[in-house]
Amino acid sequence: MKKKELRQQQIAKLRQLPALVKRQEEASLYQQLWQLPLYQQAASIGITVSSPIEVATQPIIEQAWRDQKQVYLPRTYPATHEMHFFQYQAADQLSKSDFGIPEPLPDRPQLDQVDLLIVPGLVYSTDRWRVGFGGGYYDRFLAQYQQPTVVLALNAMTVTVPVWQVSQFDQQVDLVVIPK
Numbered sequence: 001m002k003k004k005e006l007r008q009q010q011i012a013k014l015r016q017l018p019a020l021v022k023r024q025e026e027a028s029l030y031q032q033l034w035q036l037p038l039y040q041q042a043a044s045i046g047i048t049v050s051s052p053i054e055v056a057t058q059p060i061i062e063q064a065w066r067d068q069k070q071v072y073l074p075r076t077y078p079a080t081h082e083m084h085f086f087q088y089q090a091a092d093q094l095s096k097s098d099f100g101i102p103e104p105l106p107d108r109p110q111l112d113q114v115d116l117l118i119v120p121g122l123v124y125s126t127d128r129w130r131v132g133f134g135g136g137y138y139d140r141f142l143a144q145y146q147q148p149t150v151v152l153a154l155n156a157m158t159v160t161v162p163v164w165q166v167s168q169f170d171q172q173v174d175l176v177v178i179p180k
Ligand SMILES: Nc1nc2c(c(=O)[nH]1)N(C=O)[C@@H](CNc1ccc(C(=O)N[C@@H](CCC(=O)O)C(=O)O)cc1)CN2
Pocket: 004, 007, 048, 049, 050, 051, 054, 074, 076, 083, 099, 101, 120, 121, 132, 133, 134, 135, 136, 137, 138
């Protein structure tokens, strides 16, 4: 299947996911994340502000702050499809990207090699391939990122093998957490 078609199909599927199912699966994903030594040992984490169809990240951000971790959010650069991470603290103002996602202002401390990166996406295979929203931001970023990556996947986001053509630019993640 073409990635573009897969994305459209997946967005429609996620929009229809019952809120209760989503909340229950998210609760399981959060618990598993918080148990991971990779999480517990990370002093800095990279994460996004989620859109409604994605795994809600606000609880993760707030827990990370409580755990005394530094939280970094990406700022996207559409001209080059690059992305850089800037620190996000509770009082910080965010600005909306062209894509409608809140992003940090670039005057915050920058850190691209965060200790743990939580990678967003629409579809994941059990063998750790992913399809995102199609900006190519994460594929480019992951090509130079050297720390561990984890994905939190709702059941509706998971397939056993890629149903799309994996491209030369696609980057595997290190761990796909699925609901228990
Ligand atoms: N919550 C969240 N924040 C995130 C991401 C994400 O997946 N989730 N990103 C993850 O990368 C980055 C922003 N991602 C973007 C992805 C696509 C386009 C974009 O322009 N898409 C095209 C459609 C491309 C296609 O369908 O082939 C468009 O809308 O015209 C922009 C930003 C950074 N922040």
